[in-house]
Amino acid sequence: MARAATTLDAFNAIAEKRRRDVLEALGGRRMAVNDLTQRLGWPQPMVSKHLRVLRRVGLVRVQRQSRRKFYEMNAEPLRAVHEWTRQFERFWTEHLQQIKQRAEASARAKELKESNKPKENRS
Amino acid sequence: MARAATTLDAFNAIAEKRRRDVLEALGGRRMAVNDLTQRLGWPQPMVSKHLRVLRRVGLVRVQRQSRRKFYEMNAEPLRAVHEWTRQFERFWTEHLQQIKQRAEASARAKELKESNKPKENRS
């Protein structure tokens, strides 16, 4: 087997940095491919190709309007990603907690050390 | 260019479902490869290979203990993913809001319709 298709789900689609860039560029807006291309500064075919992947996983929706096609984000498929990662949130917050606690402990230790030092002139 | 390496970052590493399975199986525990292999029901080389990718992006840490190697999750790199998706949270909640509102509107409409009907026997 090879790697899973980028169009399999949101997880695979957003693995590629460029596609995250596209979504960020879109934001809440509704943009034509040209405007996106301008804003991203990429060759137009590159934009279209990445949009295609995003479309396949439902991360963007298109509307044709005469000559132009307007894309807008549909963030809903990102929920799955957000929620999957959220289930581990407590682990990294615990970790941060530990770091914070160590920092505080070290600060206290330093303070104690300072207070035992002979007094110095403070500016 | 080909696709970005799975070992480039957490985004790419967790794109593969199997690797998400590994992280879920680990949870907060500290497990030897054998136990993981049992729990997942996969061939052992498959487990080792996926662990390697996870190790490369810092999503797991290893400790050798005589013959066995104990793996534990390090969720910290998932923060980036969680926070990247979080920036779009309002979009899907807005969307859900709309769905909810439409459902409510439709419920009200139905109720109104019912109240105009000739009375029926209720059980």
Place this chain on the structure above:
DNA sequence: TTGACATATTCCCATATAGGTATATTATTC
């Protein structure tokens, strides 16, 4: 119809996979 504009697709290539199987590595025990 011809031309210009806007977007999508095709073709090419280098590359990195994931899975399967076999085997290597490392540590332990007898």
Place this chain on the structure above:
DNA sequence: GAATAATATACCTATATGGGAATATGTCAA
């Protein structure tokens, strides 16, 4: 040292990708 246990790696193949360049498709305007 030999056998065994626990884990990692090597080798193979099919496959999908992303970028670049060229070109196709679709739509409007004169």
